[in-house]
Amino acid sequence: MSATSDAVSCDVLIVGGGAAGIATAALLRRRRPGLDIAIVEPHSVHCYQPGWTLVGAGVMTRAQTERPEVRLIPPGVRWMRSAAAAFDPDNDRVDLVDGRRVSYRRLVACPGLKTDWAAIPGLAKSLGRNGVCSNYSAEGAQRTWQFLQQFRGGTALFTQPPMPIKCPGAPQKIVYLAADHFRRSNILNQTRIEFHVAGDALFGVGFFVPVLKSRIERYGIDLHYHSNLKSIDGDNRIATFAVSDADGTRDEQRAFDLxxxxxxxxxxxxxRDSPLANAAGWIDVDQVSLRHVRYGNVWGLGDATSTPNSKTAAAVRMQSRVVVDNLLADIDGLSNAAAQAAYDGYASCPLTVSYDEVVMAEFGYGGRIMPTFPLDPRVPRRSMWELTRHVVPRLYWDVMLRGHTLDIAHRPRDF
Ligand SMILES: Cc1cc2nc3c(=O)[nH]c(=O)nc-3n(C[C@H](O)[C@H](O)[C@H](O)COP(=O)(O)OP(=O)(O)OC[C@H]3O[C@@H](n4cnc5c(N)ncnc54)[C@H](O)[C@@H]3O)c2cc1C
Structure with missing residues (x-):
C-alpha cells in the first residue's frame, strides 16, 4: 500500500468489514498472501447478527454475538477505520468521510444495507420503552428478551415489512419463539398474538409454508397479510397499520402490550447515489459471477447487492468464494466465461419454530431446495436446533471469517 497525506492506493479495496468483507479478505489473504488489501469499516465491534434472534429469546447473550473488529481483520490486511462517502468507479477511487481518497486496482463492495428506523414514525423513540422492541439491533434484541420475560398476557404484535429485508425469516422466528415462551410460562391462553405481514406470503419459498402455517395454527397466532406497520404511539401503546384489500388501503389501529x-x-x-447502483439502488452485479455489470474491476456481495437471493450470512459464505475465485482469475488474466465461478443463489434460514426445533430452510435461485443433509428439510428437528445454536456460530467465527472453506455440497433436490 502506498500513502500520501490524504491519498492511499491498494490492489484490492474492500468497502464494508462485516460478514462479507471479513470473509472475503480472509479468503483472499489465504489464497494470495502477497496481495495488498485494505478494508474500509467504521465500526470497532462486529456483530453475529444471526444470533440476535436467539438473544431476543434469551438463548444467547449479546456478548456472545460480538467481537472486536480488530481481532477479525486478517493479519496483513490494512483496516481503514472510516466509512465510504462516495464511490467513483470511473476513476477507480473511493472517497472516505474523513477526507481520505483510496485508489484501487480492484474493488469489492459489501457495505450491507440500511435499516431504516426513521421510516416508521414513533419507532426509534419507542424502542426499548412501552413494550416496543426489535431483534434487528443488538440493543433491541436484549429488549425483546426483557419484555418477553415481563409479559403477563395481553396483546403481542409482531410485524414484517415489505421485502427485501435481511434474513426474511427473522421476523417470524421470534413470533414462534415468543409463542413457545408464553406456552411454557402458562400464559399462551391469556395472550392474543398477531403477526402483521406487509406482503401476501408467510415465506418466500412455498415449499416451507405448510409446516410454518401448521405452527401458526398450533400456537393460535392471528396472521394478517397486506398489513404494513405505519406508525407507533408508544405512550398510548397503539400501532397503526396500512391495511390493503380489494377496496384499497386504509389505516387500522391496534392496542398492544408488546x-x-x-x-x-x-x-x-x-x-444508491453512486454509479454502482441499479435503478432500485442496489449494487448492480451479475447474479452468477457477482461481477459488476458495468465496471469490470468491481465485485459485490452480501446484503448490498442486486442479486435475488435471500440476504443471509449463509449466502455470504458461498458468495465470498465466488468473488475470490473470479477476482483472482481476473488478476491472473483468466477472466473468460469458462473460468468464472458461479453463485447459484444458495441461502439458508434456520426457522426456529419452538425452543428446541428448527426447520432448516436451504434454497437457491428460483426457490430450488438445496439441503445439506439427506433429510426432508420441512420436518422441524431438534438436531437442526442444536446445529443452529452451537455449530453454526462456530462455523461463522472460526471457519467463514477466518477464510477457511468447508467442502459441503448443497445440491438441488426434488421432493
Ligand atoms: C435479526 C437478524 C437475524 C438474522 N438471521 C440470520 C440467520 O439465521 N442466518 C443467516 O445466514 N443470516 C441471518 N441474518 C442476516 C445476516 O446477518 C446478513 O445477511 C449478513 O450479516 C450480511 O453480511 P454483509 O457483510 O453484507 O452485511 P453486514 O454484516 O451488515 O456488514 C456490513 C458492514 O458494512 C459496514 N458499512 C456500512 N456503511 C459503510 C460505509 N459507508 N463504508 C464502509 N463500511 C460500511 C457496516 O458497519 C458493517 O460492518 C440475520 C440478520 C438479522 C438482522
Missing part, C-alpha cells in the same frame, strides 16, 4: 417491530430496509444512500 410490539416486536422490524424496520423497513433498503440500499444505503452511499450506494
Amino acid at each position: 410490539l416486536h417491530a422490524v424496520p423497513p430496509q433498503g440500499p444505503l444512500d452511499v450506494v
